[in-house]
Amino acid sequence: MGQQTGLTSTAKRMKRKKMRNTNPNNAGGDLPEPKVEQVMGKLRMLQQEKRLLEEEVGNIQSVSDNLQKELVILLTSVNEIEGLHKDKEGACRKLQWQCEESEQDFDRQLNQNKMSEELLEQYRCEIQEVKLKHRKLRMRFENQLLQLIEQHKQLDFVFNPKRLPDELKKAENIKHQLLSAEQVKLAQLHKLDEELEELKKQKQLETTAAQIHE
Structure with missing residues (x-):
């Protein structure tokens, strides 16, 4: 911007000098023959002004080149920023x-x-139900066993001692039958526990398969 102002000032100075060197009284008439010294002085002045103009033009060209380089740099930066923006997006x-x-x-x-x-x-509810059923069966068996023992005590007083061995044998058979029945019930409960466990494993496998399928 400073160089452009300097160029404008130089042009104005040249215009003022031309106006001073022009004689308005001789307008439209014959001009006097200039002297050699005047011509040489004017030539030197023109050469000096030419050098100034060349310097001004060189400065302007340098500024233009610098601006062009800055423009290239700015365009490169803009392209890089746009690329980064696309990458970020x-x-x-x-x-x-x-x-x-x-x-x-x-x-x-x-x-x-x-x-x-x-x-x-x-599963927890089902296990609790099974345990409750098992507890009820066990309590029923214990009650039956207590009743049998009580009956055995009563029979011990009622029956003749000679029949006592037979009665004891019958009581023993009944006891074995009850124990066998208990074993059967326990086996059924154990089987039911195994079935519940197998059902639980099967449901877990189905759940796992469903998860893998998803």
């Missing part, structure tokens, strides 16, 4: 997609955990 879209996928996976995992908790609660 791509990375942002990728992160957003990954975030959505993570949210969907989290929702699926929550649903699977909820289903697992419901199945586990169902």
